[in-house]
Amino acid sequence: MSKLRYGIVGGGEGSFIGVVHRNALALSGQFELVCACFSRDSGKNQRTAASVGLDAARVYDSFAEMAAAEAARSDKPDFMVVTTRNDWHFEACKAFLETGFHVMCEKPLATNTADALELKRIAKANDLLLAVSYTYSGHVMAMDARNRIRRGEIGDILMVMGEYPQDWLLDMADGKDHGIATWRIDPKIAGGSNCIGDIGTHIEHTVSFMTGLKIVKLCAVLDKVGEGTELDNNAAVLLKFDNGATGCYWCSQVAAGYDNALKVRIFGTNGAVEFDQEASNYLKVVKKSGPVEIHSRGRGYVTAAAAAYAVIPAGHPEGYHNAFANLYLSFAEAVKDKQNGTLKPLCEYDFATVDNGIEGVRFIEACLQSASAGGAWVDL
Amino acid sequence: MSKLRYGIVGGGEGSFIGVVHRNALALSGQFELVCACFSRDSGKNQRTAASVGLDAARVYDSFAEMAAAEAARSDKPDFMVVTTRNDWHFEACKAFLETGFHVMCEKPLATNTADALELKRIAKANDLLLAVSYTYSGHVMAMDARNRIRRGEIGDILMVMGEYPQDWLLDMADGKDHGIATWRIDPKIAGGSNCIGDIGTHIEHTVSFMTGLKIVKLCAVLDKVGEGTELDNNAAVLLKFDNGATGCYWCSQVAAGYDNALKVRIFGTNGAVEFDQEASNYLKVVKKSGPVEIHSRGRGYVTAAAAAYAVIPAGHPEGYHNAFANLYLSFAEAVKDKQNGTLKPLCEYDFATVDNGIEGVRFIEACLQSASAGGAWVDL
């Protein structure tokens, strides 16, 4: 089986998430980087290319240039990866879709619903795959949770509790600086939201991924803790889903003692599952009237479709990079199926689709709309 | 130091919470039971009296009779304990207050705010103490949390997350019976709320106890899971406090896998505390930028005023009965101070006052009002 070829935008010196994508793709052993625009800064771009051993001829100073040049090659990449700042996602995806490339884009897909819908239209018009890299649904045990819920193990879903506390902005609420992460709190770059947009959206997707439920209305309280804070850094949201279930989401960047604690608890009439990304090799499973069970990735009882992603045995922790690798493996399967004309319905793959990306953008907008109306209920 | 004498209403054969009060009072070694109305059922009443070794002459078939008879004695009790069903709290407290007794009443103090305020008026008119037995604030480490917050350790409070999931009604949502606990879901006995009234109110009080914050407005979603369910068994509430902090409370009796998991997390500008009553001998403490610390009851670093209640060393678990005993020890201190004319401001004691009880009833009413208005925001 030969490797898939990909190009990437982002991941230059000093960047975070683009490097994670590149390293995760390498970790999987299934992909080959063939072209890149690591940075708009030409020097930085070339230095990164040299450090990763990429042919300078296929290093570009803009994604537009890269799209045009690569589209003309016979050995062009199988797909493109977009890991820029949020406000460039739309233009980058558009450029690649219009030149014939499948795309994996960092979340959020766009900074507003109109743009997200436009990307969907373009992808469809060009018959291409557009995926969004919501990391946490790439964990084996998040997939296991989905599989268990899909096959009815916990019955009908009653409530969903999601939380995602961090505390890295607590210092900034005191007026201290946080370096490169600062763009997240700049309205000009991040868009209308910081906390909901950066991490609340991960709760939304993880729940959507596991349950398939659609949000029908929500009510949100957004806080801007600290003097001079322009965007939300703490938020609580009540939700109603299309099956009548209730939800309660909390995300925060000013919750002392928490690193990156995405936790989702799904309760049903016959049991519950609980996933904590900081302990992502385990899944808490409860069958009604039974004890709490701690399921471990790699064990024989893990659902087969999830277990298929595990590359090391139980008790050997797979981490953040492995989750990313899994997203790409799922996406690669779809890309190959597409190339072979055997694409299955997208819900049978494990990556987030353009529709998931649109839902994510809508969720952010609805939270902002509710909050600006004093916590009024907003229909989705 | 001689023991304080007390009388009790409730705790007959087959009852739960009245027996817990009696056993906790015995555990402390500081109290003597001198009169009782264990049950309105005379046979049950006498059998319980015999089993606990109480003089039959001071066993009564109604609290009214008990109040009248005991008030006339020279060796009358120092205080009365009311552990009846919710709908009798008002009449029982009234009867004892009007005949000159200090009272410790189970929560909720009354089934509506008007009654709660009337009890406050009567207590004041008779110069008597009226306390409410919110169990969980009796834990040493809940007191330690309060002490740390009061002395400013976590700075200004930013957010409060409270939750209290159980799952004992999950079967009942399927139409199965749960024996004596069933009155909680009967509107005629429990009042307008089941879940918020029974357990949500513990979140409200624990937070109030620790932080001193007042709720200024809230928005609640109450669910009635299961066919034929008349009262709420799952609820989520967003709150705003008088200092601008936000809160999010969730309580449930249909959350598979949870026993009685009251957990309160208080976040401030300089740190956080987290109390979990199922692990009540520990308190999670975070100082900004520092690691999570697991504080253990009985250790030298526990705040002195809380440590004073600990009766066994660290690592020897104190449980539910010890928490009740602590509430009574604090109440006893106030009763003795009152008897000696040295009563301090009530906030210097560690039991819940009539004002806390009124707040609890108001909280329940506000949640019901919000929910019946489709989750509208309600001012308190």
Next chain:
Amino acid sequence: MSKLRYGIVGGGEGSFIGVVHRNALALSGQFELVCACFSRDSGKNQRTAASVGLDAARVYDSFAEMAAAEAARSDKPDFMVVTTRNDWHFEACKAFLETGFHVMCEKPLATNTADALELKRIAKANDLLLAVSYTYSGHVMAMDARNRIRRGEIGDILMVMGEYPQDWLLDMADGKDHGIATWRIDPKIAGGSNCIGDIGTHIEHTVSFMTGLKIVKLCAVLDKVGEGTELDNNAAVLLKFDNGATGCYWCSQVAAGYDNALKVRIFGTNGAVEFDQEASNYLKVVKKSGPVEIHSRGRGYVTAAAAAYAVIPAGHPEGYHNAFANLYLSFAEAVKDKQNGTLKPLCEYDFATVDNGIEGVRFIEACLQSASAGGAWVDL
């Protein structure tokens, strides 16, 4: 059902374990204290008697006097409780057994095997019950572990890992004082061992209680950490059991960060159980190839014979006092059965018998013998 009457030796002002016994007996609501020798110090003895409301006529300044006087009464106690320092256990038990009383004695039963065997002889000669209060086997979930092992759930036992770390002597290893607990490290009072005798013996009993296995040989390393330390404060022991299983026990009083962390793990051919007394309301249960299950006291799946001791629902923590109360409830059942001529085989009760007490003393002696021979293997 009327209360059983008991007398107690120990528990005067400033003492620890005697007060725990008295409070635990009160907590259960099933026992009445009728006579006592709280302290050899007459003033202290009388003050304690006054504080607990005990008739001064039945307060004695020596256990010998108490045994003689009480034996002559028609309303004499049903049993006696011995909670003195270790070096008086033998004489006190002897005095009560020879005057016709059943006895519950604190562990260790005696300071040497010869004395322990002599107590067994006297008890048998007088047809009386002699029990030893190993606290931790009184926890509901320790009993549940035993029941599961007895009915074969984990198959044949392969290995046993036991540990009991504390750190209260770490300061003393630096030359600091620890008040009343100091007698434990004084060879004249504690006997030949501190750590093994005080806490190692709890590992030994908890394992014996759960598994029924007999130790056939062991090899022990005893450490005396700190200048001037006369007795062991850290110990590691390898063991072989009569069924061929292996064991490894570790106890310490100088293990920074540990309060009182008795933990016992029993591994078999078909599964495992794990009991941690600091989280004594839970039991970790594993069935081969299945997930780790967290069993919670009070749930329907708890073995019936253990569940019978639970007095409050799941999630309402029972603590150290409840464990003591359970031991006394089991002992009380045997005392009543004995009084009624219906005594069952002792293995059908849940308290530790004189034989368990003897095994405990032998274990201590064997550890000392091994250590003094440089860690040689010693047969039991």
Next chain:
Amino acid sequence: MSKLRYGIVGGGEGSFIGVVHRNALALSGQFELVCACFSRDSGKNQRTAASVGLDAARVYDSFAEMAAAEAARSDKPDFMVVTTRNDWHFEACKAFLETGFHVMCEKPLATNTADALELKRIAKANDLLLAVSYTYSGHVMAMDARNRIRRGEIGDILMVMGEYPQDWLLDMADGKDHGIATWRIDPKIAGGSNCIGDIGTHIEHTVSFMTGLKIVKLCAVLDKVGEGTELDNNAAVLLKFDNGATGCYWCSQVAAGYDNALKVRIFGTNGAVEFDQEASNYLKVVKKSGPVEIHSRGRGYVTAAAAAYAVIPAGHPEGYHNAFANLYLSFAEAVKDKQNGTLKPLCEYDFATVDNGIEGVRFIEACLQSASAGGAWVDL
């Protein structure tokens, strides 16, 4: 900074650890695979080469051939990686050292001390680096533990508790098969030990890495659970270290409920550290008389030399592959320093040296010697 070039032996289709090495090297983004002998099976070898995109001209069917051919090239690798079965480690390392290559070898370095010492001699004679890939000391928080101990944070070490339970052989003890892992229990391949050699040795190294202590004597009990079992699958070891500290190690492959639970606890006069590889992003730290602290990889309080390896922020789990990558990054630093003539003392790097590898082999041999003498104490 250009990538280091490496060659590898092992990691063909169906193999485990060789693939982990290759993927971890890729994950780091700092290394380029230039030659390999993936398998002695030529077809498998070539198929693996094709799947990873390696030039067929540099794929060899034996390590001897690879050593000879690569040594003659001008673009030869900077180092070689040996991930074969245990019994070929010696010959493979020897071949590469004698042809001038630095080597990273899987543990154990050799199947006996004589061979291990011979490899040291050869490496020294050729002035080359020989390292051993003990995975778990590659975790950032394992390095943090070492740094804290080195700078005296926990004072003088008193005791070390190490354990490493697994349960994958529990089925085999029933006669079931475990596929490729089976060679571990075959004396002809694994050498004299299974459990001690495969996982006990990880306890030994992790402790050695963190503390620098040398074992002076030990006493071991090795069990062969299950009919027909030829090698140990459970073992308990008591140890004495050169500073007078005591140790107790337990490893098992038949401990129901455990995946891969290496846990090391180091206790000193001023505190303790505790590392659990299944939760390898955290380190439990205790300062005497203070609370248990949960330190999180990526936080500001992590020691700088350890934090330097972290590639993603706190709360984003680094896993097993990241630990391997860290070992290689440390080894790469030494290789470059060696190439530049600036090699520092080896204790200033974070990989395991040939001396650590020799200690590991000696530890296994001493355990076997003790066990075969009935658990006698053996000097090292």
